[in-house]
Amino acid sequence: MLIVKSLCTEYPGDRGEAVRAARDVSFAVPDGKLFTLLGPSGCGKTTTLRSIAGLEVPKSGEISLHGKVVFSSAAGVSVAPNRRNFGMVFQSYAIWPHMTVYQNAAFPLQVRRDRPDRKKIADRVMRVLSAVALDDVAERAATKLSGGQQQRLALARALVMEPQLLLLDEPLSNLDAKLRERMRFELKRIQRELALTTVYVTHDQNEALALSHEIAVMREGRIVQIGSPREIYERPCSRFVADFIGTTNFIDARVIEENGDDRCRVATPVGALDVRCLDRMHRNEAAIVSVRPEDVELSEQAPEAGGADAVRAGVVDAKAFLGEHLDFQVRIGDLVLLARAHPSLRTPVGEKIFVRLRAEKCIALRAASAGP
Amino acid sequence: MSRTAALLASSMRLPLPEARWLVIGAAVALAAWLALAPLGFLLWQSLFTPETATAPGEFTFDNYRTAYWSAETLRLLGNSAAFAAGSASLAFVVGTFFAWINERTDTPFKSAFFALSLVPLIIPAILFTVSWILLASPKIGIVNVAVQALFATDFVVADIYSMGGMIFVDGLHQSPLAFLMMTAAFRSMDPSLEEAALMCGAAAWQIALRMTLKLAWPAAAGVFLILFLRAIESFEVPALLGLPVGIEVYTSSIYQAVQTYPSDIGLASSYAAALLVIASLCVYAQSRTAVAAEKFSTVTGKGFRPRTMRIGRWRYVTALAFALYLAIVVVLPFLVLLWCSLQRFYVAPSVAALKDLTFDAYRAVFAYPVFANAVWNxxxxxxxxxxxxxxxxxxLAWIVVRTRLPGRWLIDDLAMLPxxxxGLVLGLAIMVCYLNIGIGVYGTLWIMLIAYVTRFMPYGMRYNSTSMLALHKELEESATMSGASWSMTFWRVVLPLLKPGLIACWLYVVIVSIRELSSSILLYSPGSEVVSIMIxxxxxxxxxxxxxxxxxxxIASLLGLVLLERFASRQFGVASPGV
Incomplete structure (x- = not known):
């Protein structure tokens, strides 16, 4: 179990001022799980990862793995990064160009204090190279590898030391889209098979959703929400999270009625809607309703309004054909909603169309905590 | 653990092992001593009377009074300014013109011209000057002799011993540097800016005037300042061409003050102080223009293809101009040296003299008692x-580029200070410094080693900073994460990756060290002569x-070394700071 407790890291900015990159970051990663730090650039996710690695020395906080403290400001402990035995894959891969594939992968074993003998090193290196399907190019110069191969070599180099913890800093961001998708599955398979405790940093929400056991969304140095991929996507706790993960529609609203546990009724520019609210909300409170485009159901004939669902008539403002689906911009009064529909729906621009919003899929967020 | 220990641990970026501090400390101390000690001693010396066997040095402002409070002052300043401005202008105009031809027009044989135009950079200033004396001195100069023989007069066509001659020789000698720097400036300009003007309907000349020149302006100002600085510092040309006819500039005055008996080091030092002030103003102004130039250079190297203008029949004219230029700066000087070296005593080339060709001079050089020692030195x-x-x-470059040590910019400044x-001022400063510190290096090879290391430290810094910046820091961090210590990382990852840059840097310093004259001239003594001193x-x-x-x-051996250096530089894409 990796435990990070109220971690604060600063670094000097361009003008010598202290930039507070990570503020009071706390989380725990159970053994064998993949934990993702997700956020826009500059949110402090990489700084947090580098603090765990020991490449940055935090200002305060505590980091421990399996009960062994590697950093603690209170106890004055700071284990050198080269003594932590954490494997790390860098964003640039950092493959040493003056070495062969084999030499790159063997380096961590060669510089160890308890350096294994030649035979053992060769064994372990070849085993890990074949795990990432690079054993047949072991003697090749590292610069001759393709992007995907370099990425796998970087992973092999991190794995060969049999690390207690694997740190991945945007490992897929330098690959092209197709390859990225394939490597995503590959990475997931290896992580699950070896049951390696892993911290993963990315700004790509799809990657985070596809790979993680748990995601922490970060913003301006702080964690704003921790949860499973499904929780984060379906029940974002703030406008920022809803906006950052996937695409969404926001509708300004005001609470007019509380209906039990997690339901309430709100007034919006398109009339009253029944929605879900995760926090307890009070009457007359300003709110924002988030609806994912795939939850905005379209039809040319008026659907029957069942129970708490709302049906509105609108006009197709614009549409874009994207192959797998079709994006519609539907105007209802002054409000424009983005809807994602099956490509078989062929309503022309300017025609009337019906929109159904299920109460289940409309999430009310507190406007005050929602941020800009 | 105590609170202070915790604070200490958190104030360091990485927990540091011993070896690292030892190496870093030694490098910083060396740079600080080399850069600061001579400067301090020089300024101190300029405020004292010369020390003699009977009287110790006394505090005085007399040196500055003599140096700056006489009719001489204005003349010296005027001469220096005229010489430097003239030489820099000539070099700039010639260099810019040929750089523009080479970069922006479709003149034929461009790549050959480019390669050849780098050759004059190799010829040491003293040899270039001597060759022009052989070509254009009033008495023995080939040009004058030929014209006088042809028209049977004793009219002197060209007198190299004049301000005009000094400007001509120094300007020409510097023009390849101007060419190289302006080529770089033209290359770093985004061609799409000019293409946009073209698409707006501008004619070629309008583009050249309103885009190319305007965009190159900040870079051009920087280049001119560098040329001016180098002309101010130039020693060989004023010493060989100016001194015989009494045209003195700062550098030759310093030399005179040291060489007269008894030598007046205090006076020389106060001249040197003025030169230092001028030089630092130039360096400061140049760094300001560099910032301005940065804004204009937007080329990332991606998809960049230099665009050339079709200039039609004019391209034969420009090619001819280029060939003529090369003849004047490369072929003629080298041929005249070659001719002269094959004679028993110097005569102007003629059919009669052709019969007397001999290798005696080469034999004499090898037989010269100092030769073997000088080459070895x-x-x-x-x-x-x-x-x-x-x-x-x-x-040092590692510290500046990689660490976040407070005050690391100071290290950069220290290393660039020399x-x-x-060169002459540095020689003087080091002479004063080690005359006063009795560690026995004065008059040995060691003092020259100190001078060379000091003088060329900035070039090494430039080479290594460039290569270090090109190295992604994650290459080092991944070694650390693999469990390697700092020394292990430096030895097994950083140095091997810097190797091509290091080799290029090494060869470059070897080349400039072999050519070095202006510092050595004040520091050598019998037994520690070097080849340039022998010349x-x-x-x-x-x-x-x-x-x-x-x-x-x-020249032949320097040419070989330069080719090697270019090759090494290309291996790693390190920009040579210019020979």
Whole structure:
């Protein structure tokens, strides 16, 4: 179990001022799980990862793995990064160009204090190279590898030391889209098979959703929400999270009625809607309703309004054909909603169309905590 | 653990092992001593009377009074300014013109011209000057002799011993540098800016005037300042061409003050102080223009293809101009040295003299008692200074580029400080410094080694910073995460990756060390002569043919080294700071 407790890291900015990159970051990663730090650039996710690695020395906080403290400001402990035995894959891969594939992968074993003998090193290196399907190019110069191969070599180099913890800093961001998708599955398979405790940093929400056991969304140095991929996507706790993960529609609203546990009724520019609210909300409170485009159901004939669902008539403002689906911009009064529909729906621009919003899929967020 | 220990641990970026601090400390201390000690002693000396056997030095402002409070002052300042401005202008105009031809027009044989135009950079200033004396001195100059023979007059067409001659020789000698720097400036300009003007309907000349020139302006100002600075620092040309006819500039005055008996080091130091002020103003102004130039250079290197203008029939004219230029700066000087070296005593070329060709001069050079020693000294000095410079600046560049140590910019400034010292001033400063510190290096090879290392430290810093910046820091961090210590990382990852840059840096320092004259001239003593000093001595003794023979051999070996350096630079894409 990796435990990070109220971690604060600063670094000097361009003008010598202290930039507070990570503020009071706390989380725990159970053994064998993949934990993702997700956020826009500059949110402090990489700084947090580098603090765990020991490449940055935090200002305060505590980091421990399996009960062994590697950093603690209170106890004055700071284990050198080269003594932590954490494997790390860098964003640039950092493959040493003056070495062969084999030499790159063997380096961590060669510089160890308890350096294994030649035979053992060769064994372990070849085993890990074949795990990432690079054993047949072991003697090749590292610069001759393709992007995907370099990425796998970087992973092999991190794995060969049999690390207690694997740190991945945007490992897929330098690959092209197709390859990225394939490597995503590959990475997931290896992580699950070896049951390696892993911290993963990315700004790509799809990657985070596809790979993680748990995601922490970060913003301006702080964690704003921790949860499973499904929780984060379906029940974002703030406008920022809803906006950052996937695409969404926001509708300004005001609470007019509380209906039990997690339901309430709100007034919006398109009339009253029944929605879900995760926090307890009070009457007359300003709110924002988030609806994912795939939850905005379209039809040319008026659907029957069942129970708490709302049906509105609108006009197709614009549409874009994207192959797998079709994006519609539907105007209802002054409000424009983005809807994602099956490509078989062929309503022309300017025609009337019906929109159904299920109460289940409309999430009310507190406007005050929602941020800009 | 105590609170202070915790604070200490958190104030360091990485927990640091011993070896790292030792290496870093040694490199920083070396740079600080080399850059600051001579400067301090120089300023101190300028405020004292010369020390003699009977009287110790006394505090005085007399040196400054003599240097700056007499009719001489204005003349000296005027001469220096006229010489530097003239030489810089000539070099700038010639260099910019040919750079524009080479970069922006479809002149034929461009790549050959480019390669050849780098050759004059190799020829040491003293040899270039001597060759022009042989070509255009009033009495023995080939040009004058030929014209006088042709028209049977005693009219002197060209007198090299004049302000005009000094400007001509120094300007020409510097023009390849201007060419190189302006080529770089033109190359770093985004061609799409000019293409946009073209699409707006502008004509070629409008583009050249309103886009190319305007965009190159900040870079051009920087180039001019560098040329001005180098002309101010130039020693060989004013010493060989100016001194015989009494045209003195700062550098030759310093030399005179040291060489007269009894030597007036205090006076020389106060002249040197003025030169330092001028030089630092130039360096400061140049750094300001560099910032301005940065804004305009937007080329990332991606998809960049230089665009050339079709200039039609004019391209034969420009090609001819280029060929003529090369003849004047490369072929003619080298041929005249070669001719001279094959004679028994100097005569202008003629059919009659062709029969007397001989290798005697070369034999004489080899037989010269100092020769073997001088060559050995040159080799040892250049190899040693190059090694020290390359390794020390590698560590310094690492500190500046990689760490977040507070005050690391100071290290950069320290290492670049010697750039402000004109060679002669540095020689003087080091002489004063080690005359006063009795550690027994004065008059030995060691003092010259100190001078060379100091003088060329900035170049090493430039080479290594460039390569270090090109190295992604994650390459080092991944070694650390693999469990390697700092020394292990530096030794197994950083140095091997810097290797091509280090080799290029090493070769470059070897080349400039072998050519070095203006610092050595004040520091050598019998037994510690180097090859460039030997050339100087030949000149003093009037042994022109031996001088030419040695010069031809020196140019040939420098050419070989330069080719090697270019090759090494290309291996890693390190920009050479210009020979």
């Amino acid at each position: 040159s080799l040892v000095l250049s190899a040693a200074s190059a090694t020290i410079v390359a390794l020390t600046t590698a560590v 750039l402000m010292f004109p 100087w001595e030949y000149w003093q003794n009037g042994q022109y043919v031996e001088l030419s023979a040695l010069g031809v051999m020196l």
